[in-house]
Amino acid sequence: MPHVQVRDLSVWYGNAQVLKAVNVDIPDKQITCIIGPSGCGKTTLLKSLNRLLELTPAARVQGKVLVDGEDIYGNHVDVVSLRKKMGLLSQKPQPLPMSIYENVAFGPKVHGVRSRKELNGIVERYLREAGLYEEVKDRLHEPAAQLSVGQQQRLCLARGLAVEPEVILCDEPTAALDPVSAQAIERRFKELSRHYTILVVTHILRQAKRLADHVIFMYMGELVEAGPARQVFESPSHPQTQAYVRGDIS
Amino acid sequence: MRAVTVFLIALPCILAVALFLRSRPILERVPVLDLLTSDVWRPSRGEFGFLPFLMGSAWVTILAMAIATPLCLLTAIYVSEYASPAFTAVFRPVIDVLAGIPSIVYGLWGVLAIVPAVERIAPFVGRHLGFVPGLSTASFVTGDCVLSGAVVLAVMVAPVIIAVSVEVLGAVPRELREAALSVGATKWQTVKLVVLRKSFAGLVAAVILGFARALGETMAVLMVVGNVANVPGSIFEAAYPLPALIANNYGEMMSVPLYDSALLLAALVLLAVVILFNLGARAALKLVTVRFRR
Amino acid sequence: MRWRRIEERVFGVLMLLATAVVVGSLVWIAGVIVYRGAGALKLSMLVQLPRGGAYGREGGILNGIVGSVLLSLPATILAGMVALPACIILQDEHAGRNPFIRSARLSLDVLWGVPSIVYGAFGYILMVYMGLRASLLAGIVAITFVQLPIVARAIDEVMRTVPLELKEAAFATGATRFEVATRVVVRQSLPGILTGLLLGFGRGIGDAAALLFTAGYTDGIPASLTEPAASLPLTVFYLLGAPYPEARAKAYAAAFVLLAIVLVVSVVSRLATAKLRRSTVI
Numbered sequence: 001m002p003h004v005q006v007r008d009l010s011v012w013y014g015n016a017q018v019l020k021a022v023n024v025d026i027p028d029k030q031i032t033c034i035i036g037p038s039g040c041g042k043t044t045l046l047k048s049l050n051r052l053l054e055l056t057p058a059a060r061v062q063g064k065v066l067v068d069g070e071d072i073y074g075n076h077v078d079v080v081s082l083r084k085k086m087g088l089l090s091q092k093p094q095p096l097p098m099s100i101y102e103n104v105a106f107g108p109k110v111h112g113v114r115s116r117k118e119l120n121g122i123v124e125r126y127l128r129e130a131g132l133y134e135e136v137k138d139r140l141h142e143p144a145a146q147l148s149v150g151q152q153q154r155l156c157l158a159r160g161l162a163v164e165p166e167v168i169l170c171d172e173p174t175a176a177l178d179p180v181s182a183q184a185i186e187r188r189f190k191e192l193s194r195h196y197t198i199l200v201v202t203h204i205l206r207q208a209k210r211l212a213d214h215v216i217f218m219y220m221g222e223l224v225e226a227g228p229a230r231q232v233f234e235s236p237s238h239p240q241t242q243a244y245v246r247g248d249i250s
Numbered sequence: 251m252r253a254v255t256v257f258l259i260a261l262p263c264i265l266a267v268a269l270f271l272r273s274r275p276i277l278e279r280v281p282v283l284d285l286l287t288s289d290v291w292r293p294s295r296g297e298f299g300f301l302p303f304l305m306g307s308a309w310v311t312i313l314a315m316a317i318a319t320p321l322c323l324l325t326a327i328y329v330s331e332y333a334s335p336a337f338t339a340v341f342r343p344v345i346d347v348l349a350g351i352p353s354i355v356y357g358l359w360g361v362l363a364i365v366p367a368v369e370r371i372a373p374f375v376g377r378h379l380g381f382v383p384g385l386s387t388a389s390f391v392t393g394d395c396v397l398s399g400a401v402v403l404a405v406m407v408a409p410v411i412i413a414v415s416v417e418v419l420g421a422v423p424r425e426l427r428e429a430a431l432s433v434g435a436t437k438w439q440t441v442k443l444v445v446l447r448k449s450f451a452g453l454v455a456a457v458i459l460g461f462a463r464a465l466g467e468t469m470a471v472l473m474v475v476g477n478v479a480n481v482p483g484s485i486f487e488a489a490y491p492l493p494a495l496i497a498n499n500y501g502e503m504m505s506v507p508l509y510d511s512a513l514l515l516a517a518l519v520l521l522a523v524v525i526l527f528n529l530g531a532r533a534a535l536k537l538v539t540v541r542f543r544r
Numbered sequence: 545m546r547w548r549r550i551e552e553r554v555f556g557v558l559m560l561l562a563t564a565v566v567v568g569s570l571v572w573i574a575g576v577i578v579y580r581g582a583g584a585l586k587l588s589m590l591v592q593l594p595r596g597g598a599y600g601r602e603g604g605i606l607n608g609i610v611g612s613v614l615l616s617l618p619a620t621i622l623a624g625m626v627a628l629p630a631c632i633i634l635q636d637e638h639a640g641r642n643p644f645i646r647s648a649r650l651s652l653d654v655l656w657g658v659p660s661i662v663y664g665a666f667g668y669i670l671m672v673y674m675g676l677r678a679s680l681l682a683g684i685v686a687i688t689f690v691q692l693p694i695v696a697r698a699i700d701e702v703m704r705t706v707p708l709e710l711k712e713a714a715f716a717t718g719a720t721r722f723e724v725a726t727r728v729v730v731r732q733s734l735p736g737i738l739t740g741l742l743l744g745f746g747r748g749i750g751d752a753a754a755l756l757f758t759a760g761y762t763d764g765i766p767a768s769l770t771e772p773a774a775s776l777p778l779t780v781f782y783l784l785g786a787p788y789p790e791a792r793a794k795a796y797a798a799a800f801v802l803l804a805i806v807l808v809v810s811v812v813s814r815l816a817t818a819k820l821r822r823s824t825v826i
Contacts, residue, residue, distance in 0.1 A: 084434030098447065107434065110433065258652065353753070355573070356573070520661070524659060529653070
């Protein structure tokens with residue numbers, strides 16, 4: 001069964017409809033890239049998956065999003081544990097105003113982990129998974145704000161992984177990074193996709209071509225086409241997809 | 251236009267210098283340290299001890315801040331993080347109006363509403379909690395006391411603290427909140443562990459600004475605080491804050507030698523302390539916003 | 545886990561309580577003043593001078609009303625005359641980090657924090673220096689000092705919101721710095737400038753501490769700048785402690801009138817800003 005299923009999802013900001021009846025499946029343990037021109041609703045789709053849209057007062061959501069078969073917008077869903085399942089990596093790295101150690105330990109602590117020994121283990125493990133441990137192991141208790149932007153993004157990745165999500169949502173994760181750091185993050189994604197379902201919103205076509213196992217193409221709030229990467233890039237069925245993939249529209 | 255601006259820049263200096271020059275007579279007669287630490291205030295005998303007034307200001311202001319700070323921070327957090335847009339739309343004008351109410355009107359409210367209330371509760375508190383230092387009602391006479399002054403003052407500085415705090419909290423980027431929520435933190439955990447941490451310096455600055463405001467408040471406080479030149483020993487005793495000293499005695503200034511000089515020295519001290527607090531707070535605020543701009 | 549929920553609940557309740565206390569205070573204050581003041585106010589009070597002895601037990605509070613206006617209005621104009629040119633210089637982007645501008649800003653910050661009693665004391669020093677007695681003029685000067693930082697800050701904030709692009713566009717047509725400042729920035733900020741002046745007026749009319757030393761008090765209306773002037777705040781202050789209930793009633797009435805004026809000014813300035821904003825470019 002696909003990990004996440006979106007059924008007839010529509011989103012309004014005030015009177016403007018930003019997502020129009022989107023229907024799509026997100027496959028398990030693969031990297032799915034959401035591509036499309038700016039303003040097409042990619043980020044809105046992403047944010048509707050961990051119910052962050054609710055923070056915007058004017059946003060209205062209709063439709064269903066099923067994770068492992070359960071509608072996350074249902075009445076009895078615990079938003080907090082849902083968000084634990086869905087990690088988020090933002091475009092601009094958001095280190096919390098604390099030390100490197102505290103950043104990674106934030107999630108587990110918030111969920112009740114108290115033992116120092118356990119936290120130490122968690123911090124080391126996920127810093128390694130994010131590929132950051134070697135660079136920071138001697139300065140774990142320094143403020144996270146002192147890291148370079150690329151390091152901060154990997155820190156945010158580690159922080160998100162530390163709560164053991166099933167899905168990692170990424171909103172243009174390398175847009176603010178230099179090429180070397182961007183590459184490092186992409187390598188991490190490839191590694192991580194063995195164990196996690198990864199969803200990446202990106203406006204960089206080449207990045208999508210490098211990373212994606214699966215592709216979703218959106219245009220003006222509508223889902224135009226979705227399918228395996230090779231199929232969408234090499235033989236897209238929709239003329240719009242064709243035009244975008246060729247670079248005619250952006 | 252340049253001339254006007256030069257005048258503006260020079261003004262605080264002119265202010266300080268003028269006050270200093272006029273307080274020189276008393277400074278030449280009595281060493282500053284004695285003036286500040288003596289608690290004997292008998293101008294007709296040439297004894298000018300400022301301690302009761304410094305302590306009076308301290309008691310009233312500190313108590314006012316102790317009351318105001320938790321109230322204002324809690325309110326600011328509610329308005330910034332939890333309240334609906336409809337509520338905020340109503341709340342904003344409320345704060346603006348509170349900020350605009352003249353001091354004398356606060357004073358009148360204090361006289362009519364707060365002082366009688368304090369009079370009623372004081373015996374009760376004295377009986378049950380009188381052993382606590384600062385709460386004794388041994389010298390309690392009327393409701394004109396430190397507590398009344400502090401309550402009125404607290405309401406007066408609330409708009410400043412709340413307005414600045416709400417601004418500081420609002421400057422925390424939305425994405426940071428989202429980042430915390432995305433690992434499954436609850437709203438309150440996000441506020442407590444992330445938002446407050448990030449805006450801490452700004453909130454401290456807001457409180458310091460409030461403190462500076464409170465120190466300079468004159469009319470409202472003097473109407474309810476009793477104006478007795480003793481160092482207060484309890485919140486139910488009367489006090490005599492520094493601004494009240496200046497305001498109440500300008501009439502007798504000219505008749506007693508050195509009296510005017512002493513009062514203007516008081517004004518100078520007040521000016522210096524208030525400026526210090528204000529500049530400190532502004533510097534802290536600038537630090538906070540500069541960090542955000544990155 | 546349990547503690548988390550409890551903590552969240554407790555703080556939620558505390559926050560609501562705190563907010564209720566703050567809002568409730570305003571309601572309480574307004575309530576007390578309106579109740580006592582409106583009760584004591586007779587329309588005749590608004591147009592009569594006090595009569596009947598030392599505390600003016602009869603008659604009205606016209607001296608206070610007229611005095612307050614005579615003190616605050618010129619002060620507002622004077623404050624504006626100083627603040628506007630200063631702000632025009634301050635908003636000049638091209639000056640940037642220049643120490644002149646920074647010290648001007650610093651000075652404004654300092655002036656904003658000075659308690660009005662200190663301005664009153666300063667006014668007194670000036671009075672003595674110039675050989676003046678307690679008078680309308682001295683009061684106007686003191687109130688001008690009180691209003692100046694407020695008006696300046698309000699105007700400064702408005703002028704800083706004028707977008708750089710607008711100024712650059714004006715420069716591109718060959719306008720000088722002075723022309724851009726006056727014809728574009730000031731024009732654009734006009735509603736904000738008016739609001740700033742209104743704000744200053746509202747602050748000035750309510751101030752008592754600065755007037756204690758400087759304006760004196762009188763039962764009449766000053767006929768010249770060298771005569772003392774009454775004011776609403778001082779009417780309240782002096783009459784509150786009077787031994788006669790009629791005099792005290794006038795104090796409450798004066799407070800009510802003062803509060804009403806301040807509220808009206810506040811509302812008018814808000815409405816004016818909203819209305820004028822629609823007619824500006826951005």
